[in-house]
Amino acid sequence: MNILLVYAHPEPRSLNGSLKDFAVQRLQRGGHVVQVSDLYAMQWKAALDAEDNTALQPGVRLDVSLNSRQAFENGTQSADIAREQEKLRWADAVILQFPLWWFSLPAILKGWVERVYAYGLAYGVGEHSDTHWGDRYGEGRFAGKRAMLVVTTGGWESHYGPRGINGPINDILFPIQHGILFYPGFDVLPPHVIYRTSKIDEVGFAQVCEALGQRLDALGTTAPIPFRKQNAGDYEIPALTLRPEIEPGREGLGIHLLRG
Amino acid sequence: MNILLVYAHPEPRSLNGSLKDFAVQRLQRGGHVVQVSDLYAMQWKAALDAEDNTALQPGVRLDVSLNSRQAFENGTQSADIAREQEKLRWADAVILQFPLWWFSLPAILKGWVERVYAYGLAYGVGEHSDTHWGDRYGEGRFAGKRAMLVVTTGGWESHYGPRGINGPINDILFPIQHGILFYPGFDVLPPHVIYRTSKIDEVGFAQVCEALGQRLDALGTTAPIPFRKQNAGDYEIPALTLRPEIEPGREGLGIHLLRG
Numbered sequence: 001m002n003i004l005l006v007y008a009h010p011e012p013r014s015l016n017g018s019l020k021d022f023a024v025q026r027l028q029r030g031g032h033v034v035q036v037s038d039l040y041a042m043q044w045k046a047a048l049d050a051e052d053n054t055a056l057q058p059g060v061r062l063d064v065s066l067n068s069r070q071a072f073e074n075g076t077q078s079a080d081i082a083r084e085q086e087k088l089r090w091a092d093a094v095i096l097q098f099p100l101w102w103f104s105l106p107a108i109l110k111g112w113v114e115r116v117y118a119y120g121l122a123y124g125v126g127e128h129s130d131t132h133w134g135d136r137y138g139e140g141r142f143a144g145k146r147a148m149l150v151v152t153t154g155g156w157e158s159h160y161g162p163r164g165i166n167g168p169i170n171d172i173l174f175p176i177q178h179g180i181l182f183y184p185g186f187d188v189l190p191p192h193v194i195y196r197t198s199k200i201d202e203v204g205f206a207q208v209c210e211a212l213g214q215r216l217d218a219l220g221t222t223a224p225i226p227f228r229k230q231n232a233g234d235y236e237i238p239a240l241t242l243r244p245e246i247e248p249g250r251e252g253l254g255i256h257l258l259r260g
Numbered sequence: 261m262n263i264l265l266v267y268a269h270p271e272p273r274s275l276n277g278s279l280k281d282f283a284v285q286r287l288q289r290g291g292h293v294v295q296v297s298d299l300y301a302m303q304w305k306a307a308l309d310a311e312d313n314t315a316l317q318p319g320v321r322l323d324v325s326l327n328s329r330q331a332f333e334n335g336t337q338s339a340d341i342a343r344e345q346e347k348l349r350w351a352d353a354v355i356l357q358f359p360l361w362w363f364s365l366p367a368i369l370k371g372w373v374e375r376v377y378a379y380g381l382a383y384g385v386g387e388h389s390d391t392h393w394g395d396r397y398g399e400g401r402f403a404g405k406r407a408m409l410v411v412t413t414g415g416w417e418s419h420y421g422p423r424g425i426n427g428p429i430n431d432i433l434f435p436i437q438h439g440i441l442f443y444p445g446f447d448v449l450p451p452h453v454i455y456r457t458s459k460i461d462e463v464g465f466a467q468v469c470e471a472l473g474q475r476l477d478a479l480g481t482t483a484p485i486p487f488r489k490q491n492a493g494d495y496e497i498p499a500l501t502l503r504p505e506i507e508p509g510r511e512g513l514g515i516h517l518l519r520g
């Protein structure tokens with residue numbers, strides 16, 4: 001497969017840096033072709049702004065969606081954005097690797113999403129009708145591609161458990177896995193989370209690599225998280241609420257998963 | 261009260277820009293003193309990196325937490341960070357105002373959190389023992405201060421409802437409200453969310469301002485979200501899981517709220 005690894009950590013000699021190097025080697029040995037977007041090394045511009053459309057005239061009021069749409073359609077996007085989109089088109093699978101900072105993506109990686117996810121590419125795709133509300137949540141330009149998060153955190157696994165104080169890890173990651181990856185069509189694999197990173201010694205590092213390696217070996221075959229597709233009949237359109245006869249009386253994030 | 265409004269939108273002539281101006285005026289008329297951190301206007305540096313500690317020697321391996329701790333303790337933080345921390349100390353209430361981009365904070369605002377929330381200020385505070393696991397989740401340096409999100413989104417309210425496809429708005433905002441605001445001690449007020457922003461005409465704008473104005477008028481008196489405090493007996497320490505006799509058998513984000 002063609003694999004894009006989007007990686008966000010400021011220190012190459014960190015645990016994250018070592019895991020990134022390990023992942024690239026492991027994937028290459030598995031016969032895959034790998035490209036890495038090392039956002040800190042690239043000095044990726046994090047903040048979306050008017051200059052992301054090179055054709056926007058000075059003084060014109062910036063409409064964020066419209067500016068993105070026009071730049072994408074007219075080929076006037078900033079070159080760094082266009083390059084990342086080309087990698088996304090090329091990739092069969094995308095891995096986002098990052099430390100969980102304040103329970104979410106590092107700002108530089110969030111800014112990669114905001115700037116690369118153009119209107120017409122990652123949103124604003126497809127028709128709207130009584131039975132179809134855009135190509136999203138299971139459809140979209142990235143349909144057929146796989147995606148997976150590789151996440152490190154200083155917190156303990158129990159802190160992110162079903163009753164842990166930080167919230168269950170899959171709920172904390174829902175805005176990313178469902179909102180950023182499933183939305184434009186990716187098949188989202190279960191995340192690979194490495195806990196309590198400050199306690200990892202040399203033996204621990206070998207174990208961490210082995211566990212990550214197994215996940216990478218299975219990248220092409222692991223079953224995706226069974227998020228419900230928006231336009232497959234489970235949701236009322238345009239309210240986009242789960243039909244009352246499905247998971248009756250239940251609320252929350254878990255109802256957006258098909259039961260096995 | 262002293263109120264800090266942290267605002268993230270690249271276009272002053274946007275809905276968000278107009279709402280920010282409205283909010284400042286309304287708060288000032290209410291007798292409050294307001295400071296605004298307009299992150300785009302300030303050209304806020306979004307990406308946390310080694311340079312955030314002006315004393316870090318070139319070539320030294322960057323440990324993110326340690327670097328933050330040393331810079332905070334030794335007074336060698338980058339000046340832009342120190343200025344924002346001073347505003348936080350001054351403030352009785354903090355408002356974060358932003359468009360919900362990809363179900364989370366804009367990158368520039370996430371980067372404000374990452375850089376301003378130093379070790380020793382927003383985390384790494386307090387002792388760890390069998391009954392107390394750091395001053396966090398209801399304790400911490402920002403205890404006694406109030407915080408509120410003001411959020412705009414193009415999506416419909418039903419899409420963010422209890423059974424909406426995007427996930428319930430309070431679950432989507434949990435990593436921010438619980439993880440970023442409650443964690444260092446803020447009393448977190450219910451969010452003020454403005455939906456379907458592309459459909460707001462002149463009449464709609466007046467209604468939106470009126471609704472926001474009422475929330476701002478009540479900033480000092482609105483009851484906070486009743487998140488459970490970490491060290492008040494509800495959680496096992498150090499596992500930090502909710503005790504089995506509380507909300508028995510339940511899982512998910514909602515169990516971290518006290519029932520009324």
